Amino acid sequence: MNVKSKSIAIVNFIGVxxxxxARLIQGLIISKLDMxxxxxxxxxxxxxxxxxxxxxxxxxVSLVKILDALSKNTGLGIAIIDYDVELFKILKIVAKGxxxxxxxxxxxxxxxxxxxxxxxxxxxxLYDEDEQNxxxxxxxxxxxxxxxxxxxxxxxxxxxxxEKAHDIIITQSALNEKxxxxxxSKNKLLxxxxxxxxxxxxxxxxxxTLVSFTGLHAQKSAHSIKGFDTSIDADNIxxxxxxxxxxxxxxTLVFPKSLAIITLESLLGEKISxxxxxxxxxxxGEFCNIITGSIKTAFDKKDIKLLFDLPKTYNSxxxxxxxIGENNGVWIDMQLADKPFYMxxxx
Numbered sequence: 001m002n003v004k005s006k007s008i009a010i011v012n013f014i015g016v017x018x019x020x021x022a023r024l025i026q027g028l029i030i031s032k033l034d035m036x037x038x039x040x041x042x043x044x045x046x047x048x049x050x051x052x053x054x055x056x057x058x059x060x061v062s063l064v065k066i067l068d069a070l071s072k073n074t075g076l077g078i079a080i081i082d083y084d085v086e087l088f089k090i091l092k093i094v095a096k097g098x099x100x101x102x103x104x105x106x107x108x109x110x111x112x113x114x115x116x117x118x119x120x121x122x123x124x125x126l127y128d129e130d131e132q133n134x135x136x137x138x139x140x141x142x143x144x145x146x147x148x149x150x151x152x153x154x155x156x157x158x159x160x161x162x163e164k165a166h167d168i169i170i171t172q173s174a175l176n177e178k179x180x181x182x183x184x185s186k187n188k189l190l191x192x193x194x195x196x197x198x199x200x201x202x203x204x205x206x207x208x209t210l211v212s213f214t215g216l217h218a219q220k221s222a223h224s225i226k227g228f229d230t231s232i233d234a235d236n237i238x239x240x241x242x243x244x245x246x247x248x249x250x251x252t253l254v255f256p257k258s259l260a261i262i263t264l265e266s267l268l269g270e271k272i273s274x275x276x277x278x279x280x281x282x283x284x285g286e287f288c289n290i291i292t293g294s295i296k297t298a299f300d301k302k303d304i305k306l307l308f309d310l311p312k313t314y315n316s317x318x319x320x321x322x323x324i325g326e327n328n329g330v331w332i333d334m335q336l337a338d339k340p341f342y343m344x345x346x347x
Contacts, residue, residue, distance in 0.1 A: 007042045008110055010081075013051040022063040026070055033074060043077035045109050053087055061094050068098040077101065079109050085270055092279070104268050123147040124200065125166040127157035137170070140197055169223055170196055191329065191347055195247045199330055201298050202251065202345055209294040210287075210336055214263055221340075222333040227326050228252070228344055230317040237280055238320040239288035239313045245306040250324045251295075253288045254317075254342035260284050262337070281313040 011028055015021045029044055036044075046067065053060075071078040079101035083091060091102050103109035124141055126148055128134035138148045149166060151157035161169060191199075203220055210218040235257045242250050255263075257280065261272050264283040272279055288311045296306050314320045329346025 007040055008045060008106075009036065009041050009043075010045045010047055010106060012047045012049065015050075016052045016054060016059075017048075017063060018056075018059045019062040019066075022059075022066045025063075026066050029070060029074075029076075036076065041076070043079065043109075045079050045081045045103070045106055047082045047106070048080060048087070049082045057090055057094060060090060064091075064094050064098055064100050067100045071099040079103050081105055081109055088268070088270060092282075096282070102268075104270070123149065123166040125149045125151065125157070125160055125163075125169045127151040127154070127170075129154075137193070137197070170199075191249065191345070192247065195249060195345075195347075198247065198299070198302075198304065199345065201302075202295055203332060203343070205295045205298045206291045206343060207334070209291050214266060214336065216263075216266075216337040218334065218336045220332060220334055224331050225328055226331050227328050228317075228321045228324060228346070229331055229342070230321055232317070232342070234317070236317060237277075237284045237313065237315050238317065239281075239285045239311040240320060240324055241288055241292050241311045242309045243292070243306050246299075246304045247306060249329075249345055249347050251288070251292060251308075252320065252324060252344040252346075253284060253291065254320075254344065255284045255287065256339065256341060257315075259336060259339045259341055262339075263287070277315060281315060285311040285313045 009032070011025060013021065013025055025046060035041075067078045067080070070076070078099065080091060080095070081103050082105060083102070088102065095102055101109070124147070126134060126138055126141070127150070128137065134150055138150045141148050149160060151160055160166070203223075207218045207220060210216070232254075233256065236254050237257055237260050238252060238254050240250055240252045257274065260280050260283055261274060264272050264280070267283075272283075292308045296308060299306050312323060314323070324344075324346060327346050329344055332343040332345075334341050334343060
């Protein structure tokens with residue numbers, strides 16, 4: 001066994017891919033559980049470099065079932081790596097719906113499962129017509145380590161909105177105190193105060209995660225309070241995850257099809273057909289899974305508990321809106337490799 005990073009271990013599948021050898025891998029991993037716990041290992045990669053596959057998909061199904069059960073019973077992340085193109089096509093089918101992940105090699109797996117976080121300070125521009133509420137919110141944000149610019153009046157807020165010094169804008173937060181009395185308005189944000197306070201965690205963690213697992217430059221470019229935008233280019237793939245717990249809402253990732261292809265090809269090391277919508281939707285759903293997994297970890301450190309449902313994927317903006325509804329939320333314009341993509345968080 002070789003350790004790829006401080007929290008990832010690699011085991012080699014040696015010999016023919018059949019249930020007998022799959023049980024040997026299962027036994028090996030189980031025998032190492034105490035060591036994994038001591039070393040704080042959170043994921044195990046099963047390398048197929050030395051595996052011999054005899055084109056019997058039943059053997060692969062058995063292997064994946066064993067690894068899936070192992071992941072569920074131990075809490076370890078389990079992934080298969082170092083497969084060839086033809087084997088990937090089969091693995092993609094048999095691993096669908098399981099906890100077993102597929103990565104081209106250990107380097108790609110490490111980017112997903114053990115992202116290196118280089119968190120920069122978040123600056124928040126805040127204005128609320130209720131001065132006491134503004135002070136209270138600024139105080140809470142400061143406790144979380146954010147830098148807060150508190151506008152003293154609407155004029156200063158309007159002037160500062162166009163500055164690049166801040167990462168997120170929060171305004172009209174008093175509206176969230178009395179949601180039951182809110183009259184529908186395009187300027188009103190139906191998010192809880194606690195969710196508003198923690199929006200920077202969603203944004204910053206998403207950027208860090210995307211940079212880590214793609215190696216591409218990612219950044220936030222603009223933010224606005226509005227409903228889900230269906231007016232952008234039609235050729236997009238969306239993934240939505242409902243979250244609940246200490247916070248509740250919908251997290252939506254909107255990826256242009258061209259960017260989804262570029263990113264998936266860089267991760268899988270395989271050419272992706274622009275007509276392979278199943279792979280593209282699965283890929284964007286996996287991006288959403290990875291981002292929300294990192295978000296959940298970030299919130300765990302703050303003792304905020306979240307549970308994310310499985311992602312639902314769409315290749316229609318209208319269909320996505322039909323699922324999440326027309327409530328206002330925070331629409332976030334972002335860029336990856338200088339190409340636009342979007343996030344939307346709503347109640």
